[in-house]
Amino acid sequence: MRIGCPKEIKAQEYRVGLTPNAAREAVSHGHEVLIETGAGAGSGFPDADYVAAGAKLVETAEAVFEDAELIVKVKEPQAVERKRLKEGQVLFTYLHLAPDPEQTRDLMESGATAIAYETVTDDRGGLPLLAPMSEVAGRLAPQVGSWALQRANGGRGVLLGGVPGVGPGKVVVIGGGNVGTHAARVAAGMGADVTVLDMSLPRLRYLDDTFAGVFGNRYASKGATAELVAEADMVIGAVLIPGAAAPKLISRAQLSEMKPGAVLVDVAIDQGGCFETSKPTTHENPIYEVDGIIHYCVANMPGAVARTSTIALGNATMPYLLALADKGWRRACEEDPHLMAGLNVHAGRLTYYAVGKALEIDVLSPQLALKL
Structure with missing residues (x-):
């Protein structure tokens, strides 16, 4: 051929x-x-x-x-x-x-x-050709989000790991799958206070058994999501429905409840994005602001590495x-x-x-x- x-x-x-x-x-x-x-x-x-x-x-x-x-x-x-x-x-x-x-x-x-x-699937119910890029994008998300958090880029001016006498930044990862797990691991490794939200109790049990003490997790009810997002310095959207459009998990109205200068990183942007205010961006112009909240929505994040x-x-x-x-x-x-x-x-x-x-x-x- x-x-x-x-x-x-x-x-x-x-x-x-x-x-x-x-x-x-x-x-x-x-x-x-x-x-x-x-x-x-x-x-x-x-x-x-x-x-x-x-x-x-x-x-x-x-x-x-x-x-x-x-x-x-x-x-x-x-x-x-x-x-x-x-x-x-x-x-x-x-x-x-x-x-x-x-x-x-x-x-x-x-x-x-x-x-x-x-x-493309595998016999474990996974997506083997999406997985490597999910791993890359997940690991990149806290890195690019921490850059967007810098005051010069419009962010809150928060250092994720904090310093002695100053607490760490708070990161919420919505979705505990491949992207979310890698994002949470890296964010926690940077010293952030990390919570993963997911609606699958078996997945939450797995995360708890595997990463207890590294990052926390909560069931992704609307109430818990709204509470944690309002307190977050960074929210990473990592929800995937194979082949389908991503669900909208944060509405524009919720932006007014967030801390000014907080950052949304939408890793699901290839599938339409999981925030109502998401729109695709490029590595050349990766961020934009809506209602005081910084959005990072690059549609080919792994292309940076x-x-x-x-x-x-x-x-x-x-x-x-x-x-x-x-x-x-x-x-x-x-x-x-x-x-x-x-x-x-x-x-x-x-x-x-x-x-x-x-x-x-x-x-x-x-x-x-x-x-x-």
Whole structure:
């Protein structure tokens, strides 16, 4: 199979969809790998690394899309990239379609088959291709939030760890999953007073058994959430419903009850955000203020640490990439229901229920889509 990897063009996105190691593996399996010139530079992978791995350099993204059967990326295809997709091609990348009707429509109209990293599952009920970026984003969230808390950036001027004689900052993490757990660990490691909110009692028991004494936890009732958010210096939104739009957990009205200069970090912004006042930002202009509250809503947070993120993502995607290339996407999905769960669009039809529900679009089951 001919595998193509274009350079990412989303603002301040420095990751790349294919590492030299992944390219080498694909070539060793008998596949041809096309890499756009300079695609890996932002992650510290020069063109020479890909050539040494057996890949072929291609001068333009247009040539990659024109020749490749399987397109591998990191971020959702931008408008210009969606126009280059064609019937019969397979796109393998993060999509986050639920809050993005325009992208969904374009993918359906392209006739391409789109498999989303974020909805591929595993036999433990996890999301193995979302997990590495969730870990990165979770660990970054307190770091970028502490920067936003600095007075020069509009924040409260609070040092998370405090100093002798001055108490630590208070951090509330909404969501005790992968993102939230990593965020809480790092925030606690910075010396903050951290509380994790979650609605799953089994998850709260796990957090208590594993991290007792490191950070606290509370059941995420509306009352407890409102109480803790009002006291917080930083709130990290880390709630995920696989493939679906994120629930709005803090309303604009609640901002008036927060401390002026407090910071909201919305890690769920790729799925529409979990705060009512969230809107996507970029690494170039990462923060904005609403009613005295600083919002950090960068939609590709892991892109800031592109080398770590690219290697972590490449480690996770490689087995699925090889399965798609070795077997063809139909057989690969037929033999692996977890990969089948990643199928979001095929032959002009939407094939993921949560996206269809969010966008009010009719959905065809992936099993039926395979027969088209």
